[in-house]
Amino acid sequence: xxxxxxxxxxxxxxxxxxxxxxxxxxxxxxxxxxxxxxxxxxxxxxxxxxxxxxxxxxxxxxxxxxxxxxxxxxxxxxxxxxxxxxxxxxxxxxxxxxxxxxxxxxxxxxxxxxxxxxxxxxxxxxxxxxxxxxxxxxxxxxxxxxxxxxxxxxxxxxxxxxxxxxxxxxxxxxxxxxxxxxxxxxxxxxxxxxxxxxxxxxxxxxxxxxxxxxxxxxxxxxxxxxxxxxxxxxxxxxxxxxxxxxxxxxxxxxxxxxxxxxxxxxxxxxxxxxxxxxxxxxxxxxxxxxxxxxxxxxxxxxxxxxxxxxxxxxxxxxxxxxxxxxxxxxxxxxxxxxxxxxxxxxxxxxxxxxxxxxxxxxxxxxxxxxxxxxxxxxxxxxxxxxxxxxxxxxxxxxxxxxxxxxxxxxxxxxxxxxxxxxxxxxxxxxxxxxxxxxxxxxxxxxxxxxxxxxxxxxxxxxxxxxxxxxxxxxxxxxxxxxxxxxxxxxxxxxxxxxxxxxx
Amino acid sequence: xxxxxxxxxxxxxxxxxxxxxxxxxxxxxxxxxxxxxxxxxxxxxxxxxxxxxxxxxxxxxxxxxxxxxxxxxxxxxxxxxxxxxxxxxxxxxxxxxxxxxxxxxxxxxxxxxxxxxxxxxxxxxxxxxxxxxxxxxxxxxxxxxxxxxxxxxxxxxxxxxxxxxxxxxxxxxxxxxxxxxxxxxxxxxxxxxxxxxxxxxxxxxxxxxxxxxxxxxxxxxxxxxxxxxxxxxxxxxxxxxxxxxxxxxxxxxxxxxxxxxxxxxxxxxxxxxxxxxxxxxxxxxxxxx
Numbered sequence: 001x002x003x004x005x006x007x008x009x010x011x012x013x014x015x016x017x018x019x020x021x022x023x024x025x026x027x028x029x030x031x032x033x034x035x036x037x038x039x040x041x042x043x044x045x046x047x048x049x050x051x052x053x054x055x056x057x058x059x060x061x062x063x064x065x066x067x068x069x070x071x072x073x074x075x076x077x078x079x080x081x082x083x084x085x086x087x088x089x090x091x092x093x094x095x096x097x098x099x100x101x102x103x104x105x106x107x108x109x110x111x112x113x114x115x116x117x118x119x120x121x122x123x124x125x126x127x128x129x130x131x132x133x134x135x136x137x138x139x140x141x142x143x144x145x146x147x148x149x150x151x152x153x154x155x156x157x158x159x160x161x162x163x164x165x166x167x168x169x170x171x172x173x174x175x176x177x178x179x180x181x182x183x184x185x186x187x188x189x190x191x192x193x194x195x196x197x198x199x200x201x202x203x204x205x206x207x208x209x210x211x212x213x214x215x216x217x218x219x220x221x222x223x224x225x226x227x228x229x230x231x232x233x234x235x236x237x238x239x240x241x242x243x244x245x246x247x248x249x250x251x252x253x254x255x256x257x258x259x260x261x262x263x264x265x266x267x268x269x270x271x272x273x274x275x276x277x278x279x280x281x282x283x284x285x286x287x288x289x290x291x292x293x294x295x296x297x298x299x300x301x302x303x304x305x306x307x308x309x310x311x312x313x314x315x316x317x318x319x320x321x322x323x324x325x326x327x328x329x330x331x332x333x334x335x336x337x338x339x340x341x342x343x344x345x346x347x348x349x350x351x352x353x354x355x356x357x358x359x360x361x362x363x364x365x366x367x368x369x370x371x372x373x374x375x376x377x378x379x380x381x382x383x384x385x386x387x388x389x390x391x392x393x394x395x396x397x398x399x400x401x402x403x404x405x406x407x408x409x410x411x412x413x414x415x416x417x418x419x420x421x422x423x424x425x426x427x428x429x430x431x432x433x434x435x436x437x438x439x440x441x442x443x444x445x446x447x448x449x450x451x452x453x454x455x456x457x458x459x460x461x462x463x464x465x466x467x468x469x470x471x472x473x474x475x476x477x478x479x480x481x482x483x484x485x486x487x488x489x490x491x492x493x494x495x496x497x498x499x500x501x502x503x
Numbered sequence: 504x505x506x507x508x509x510x511x512x513x514x515x516x517x518x519x520x521x522x523x524x525x526x527x528x529x530x531x532x533x534x535x536x537x538x539x540x541x542x543x544x545x546x547x548x549x550x551x552x553x554x555x556x557x558x559x560x561x562x563x564x565x566x567x568x569x570x571x572x573x574x575x576x577x578x579x580x581x582x583x584x585x586x587x588x589x590x591x592x593x594x595x596x597x598x599x600x601x602x603x604x605x606x607x608x609x610x611x612x613x614x615x616x617x618x619x620x621x622x623x624x625x626x627x628x629x630x631x632x633x634x635x636x637x638x639x640x641x642x643x644x645x646x647x648x649x650x651x652x653x654x655x656x657x658x659x660x661x662x663x664x665x666x667x668x669x670x671x672x673x674x675x676x677x678x679x680x681x682x683x684x685x686x687x688x689x690x691x692x693x694x695x696x697x698x699x700x701x702x703x704x705x706x707x708x709x710x711x712x713x714x715x716x717x718x719x720x721x722x723x724x725x726x727x728x729x730x731x732x733x734x735x736x737x738x739x740x741x742x743x744x745x746x747x748x749x750x751x752x753x754x755x756x757x758x759x760x761x762x763x764x765x766x767x768x769x770x771x772x773x774x775x776x777x778x779x780x781x782x783x784x785x786x787x788x789x790x791x792x
Contacts, residue, residue, distance in 0.1 A: 147610050253512050253544040256563050259606060260556045300544050302512035339548040339581075341702025342733075346517075346740060348705060349747070360703065417694055421710055456704050458711065459550075460695035461659035465669050474660070481551045 003191065010195040017202030018210070025237040028279040031321030032328075032355075033232040045229035058221045065220040069312070070213045076310045079247070086140065089133030090162065091209075093126040097169075102194065124173055130166045134159055148255050148267055149246035158205045164193045208243040208311070215241030216312040235321065236279060238313040242272040248305035248315065254298050265295020268305045268315060275322060289330050296323045297335040301343035320344075324351070327359040332366030334485045337455045364455060367484055368430075371450030400479050403440040405469040410434045412463035412473050418456055429453040433463050433473055440476070449484045453477075504630060505535040506576035506621070507568045509586070511732070512544055514578055517740075518732040520776025524761035525578055525623055527774050531765075532631050532639065536576065541567050545582035546589065547656075555602075561589030562603050565620070566612035574619040576626055580731035581699075583622045584656030584664060590620060591663045622657050624730050624760065625666060628674050636681055640767040643683025647790035649763070650687050650724035651675040652715070652738070654731040655695050669693075678760065679728055682767035683792070691718040698733035701741060709745050712737050716755050726787060727757040735759055740781045756784035766791060 026042045053062060068074045077084040100108050101123050108119065137159055141151045168190035175182045201207060215238055222234065248268035249255055257266055264270040274292060278284060284292070299319055306316040320343075327333050335341075336359060348356050412433040419425045419432055426432065430451035431439065439447040448454070454477050463473040514522050529536060546560030565586060568575045577583040593600050594616060604613050621629075627636060653675055661669035672693070679686040697711030716738070719727055729735050738757040746754060757780070765775040766788060772778070777785045 254549075254560070256543055256560045257549060257556050259609065260559055261553070298549070300512035300548060301516065302544070303516040335552055337703050338551040339699055339702070342548075342698070343702070345702025345705055345708070346736065346744075348702075349744060417711060418707065421707060421714075455551075456700065456707055458655070458695045458697070458699050460655040460699075462655075462695075465659045465661060472660075478550055478554065482554050485552045 006192075006195055010199040013199040014201050017199075021202045021207060021211075021240065025233050025240070028236045029232055030235055030239070030275060030279050030325070031318070032324045033321075034228055037229045037232055042229045042233045045227045046233055049227060049230050053221050061220050062217055065217055066213075069216050069220075073310070075312075079308065079310070082136065083140065083245075086133050086136035089129045089136065091133075093129035093133070094162070094166075096126045097123065097130070097166075101169075120173065124170060127166045127170045127173075130162065131170075134163050134166075146246070146250055148249050148252075148258060150244075150249070150264070150267070150270060152244065152273070154205050155244060161193060161197050165190065165197060168193065205243060207240060211237060211240040212243060212311045219312040219314055222314075231317075234314070235318050238311075238315075238318060239272060239276050239279065241311040241313055242269070242276075243311060244269055244273065245310060247308050247310060251304045251308045253300050253302040253304060257298055261294075261298075263291055263295050265292050266298050267295075268319075271295055286330070289326065293326050293330060293333045294335060296326060297333055297340055299323075299340065320347070324355075328355065332359065332363035334363060334367050334488065336360055336363040337367060337481075364452065367455070367488055368450045368452060370488055371446040371484065399470075399472040400476060402469075402471045403437045403476055406434070406437045406441060406467075406471050407469060408434060408438060409468060411466050411468060412437070412471075415462045415466045417460065417462065418453070418458060429456060433477075436480070437471055437473060437476065445480070445483075449480050449487075454481050454484070504533065505537060505573060506626065507539055507571050507573040508536040509539075509542055509545075509564065509568075509575050509577045509579075509582060511577075511579040511582040513732040513736070518735050518759070520762065520779040521578055521732055521735065521759045523779075524759060524765050524775040527770050528761040528765045528768065529576075529626075531768055531770065532627075532635070534576075534626065534631065537571060537573055539567055539571060545579075545585040547581045547585040550585070557585070558589050558592065558599065558603055559606055561585050562593065562614050563607060563610070563612060565590060565618050566607050566614040568618045569614060570612065574621060576621055576623060578623050578730075579733065580622065580654040580657040581733055583620065586620045587664050590616065590618070622666060622730070624657070624675060624678060627764075628678060633677060633681055636678070636764070640682055640764075642769045642791055643767050644763075644790045645683055645792045647684045647787065648687055648723055648725045649679050649684045649728045649758075650689050650719035650722065650726070651679045651692065652696065652719075652727055652729045652734055652757075653693050654729065654734050657731070658693065675728075675730070675760075679763065682763050684728075684763065684767075684790075687719075687722050687724055689719055689722045689724070691715050696729075696731075696734040696737040697741075698737040701737065708737075709741065709749075712741060713745065713749075716742065720753065720755050724755060725790075726784060727755055728760055728763055729757055730760045743781045754782055756780065756782045756787075758784055758787060763787075 026039045026046070053059065073084060073087065076087060100119060140146075141149075141155065168186050171186050172183065172190055175186060197206065215234075218234055218237070222230065226234075246269045249270070252266075252268050255267055258264070265274055271292070274295075278292070296319060301316065301320070303316050306314060309315055323344075327336065341360075344356075410432075413419050413425075413435075416433055419429065422428045431448060431453050433453065436448040436451055436453060439445070457474070457477050459474055459478075461474045464471070464475065467473055510522060526536065542564050544560055545564060546557040549560065550557045565575070575586065577586060593603065593614065607613055653672060657664055657666045658672060659669050661667075666672075667674040670693075676686040691714060694715060695711055696715065697708040700708035700711075702708075716727075727738050729738065735757060738755070742754060742757075758777075762775045762777055766772065766777075772785060772788055777787070
């Protein structure tokens, strides 16, 4: 009796949980979206899109994706056969067990009434298949140790729960005829872990058995012209579709930066985890904000993650959109003043001009103002020894100290295409290249570091190439920019496993 | 002749015609390419913020090529400049060498400096040779005027890149000429395309681009020719954006060098992706003999 109560309870929790999770897709929002798109608008838009897809040629696409990607997972097999084998063993065998064993009263008895006992060896075999799949998963996650692929408690929990369910099931079969007390005890373990898995399904990684197929299907039929209301919904749904497999982090072009900076948000798979929490609780504190800003800005928009994602998540659009949301908050992101902004510039016409310029302005101000000696025109600036330290450190390039060779011929400023672009360059750039080099000679590194010239440098190396004294002007600029970013204290945003050496 | 092909981030995502045409041309010239899916970003974008992370990112690629036992052929000039810079510093700084190799060792990698990094144009000019190229140009251009845009990070700093004479280079123009096209002399040919500042200071970036375009037009160029995805995007996609933002109407289309060479070698336009540019340059085939 109490078994039945527990069973219905687990089903109820699972059902309510599923509704709650799916409702979340329409309630929350991430990135920049039209605030006028309400939950009801989104639900209507989703239903409309669903109907129009089903009653059009796109139905064929959906059926094709359902067969090749959802059922047979061909896209995973093409990438990594071991991973595909692991997943198919678990997923196919477990599905078999669910239908022919867990739901035996409904399915098996009606279909195979007379052959019920003959089915047992197959069930046992399926159990061993699941165990083999779990063994491969454990091997991949804990023995292979692919660099930058993380395993979190949820990944382990899912594997352990599956293992307990299947192992107890196998043990049941084997103890059936030997000992009733053992049988009873193991049966309890088997039954209760199954119920736990069922009740916890919507809130655990198991939820991906629903959300990932949805993502694969939805992304197969959505494109640039899709309704913005559906994009808003899709981007939340995609967070749930991520099963934390780590493929994206493995392929990510800039993931290597994580090895030195240690900010987990650099890795796309870990960033997805961060974002899952972020949607529910947007107040993440200054540290959290800086960490996600740095992580999400360290991206060359190479699209590899989007191409590789086995859940078909459109990560490209998700990153661009969330990046826009997080850079609009806070006091500027120094990485915005690097070529990581290139893709944003290429697509500037997709943004509101003011929304586009404001974070850039804030970032430039944040990185130059602390060294704001350039603004002090009315009082003398004390000379110092800062530049001597700069020269001694010289960790950046063996020639950083070459500024002391400068004899102020101004060749660097003359050939600089940026300087040449302005009627009144000092007004636009603060110090010109030769003045930056001279201020180092005078020991006023702060003066140089507050100069906008550094950040508007094209890095074309004309100055360095044309210096008659061999001053490494462009490389010194790089060094000054590094120092400014570091001393402003906003980088690194986090302290992860790898400590960056303090300069 | 066999190289490890380094594509970087921009080409596969935004300038696939460069990869397509370079592969087609090199294949016909008998240069073999090995792909390495483990290559990642060259490190260039992070140079402004953190030098050592840049070094690690660049060196990891060099170490991977070293493990392949191949020299690298790089299509992007910014990637080329970064990789050369990292290799250059590793040669001169033993402390840095040690520190970096320690980080690389976690992935079982090591870099000892045995890899030569070569830009695509250098491979054509030096390794394949202009004589061999000339022989293969069976369908040369006639009468088309090309402004060759060198690109900064291949040319400078010359003591690091060793690409060509930084003040009076000839390599790119000779490569253009041997396709039968007329390579023009133009004052701003060695200037920056403006791409490094796009997204940081768009006005300045576009002004650099506008100046170059005006200069090339002034000397009568029919097309610009580039060998770097950043330069290409700047003269193609960004020029298109400038046309809509600044309301200027005259355009100067750009071709990627292997497209030009490939056409002259008799390769069909669609195998070189000549319809993949934003600004339509496909009419260049009308200049073929």
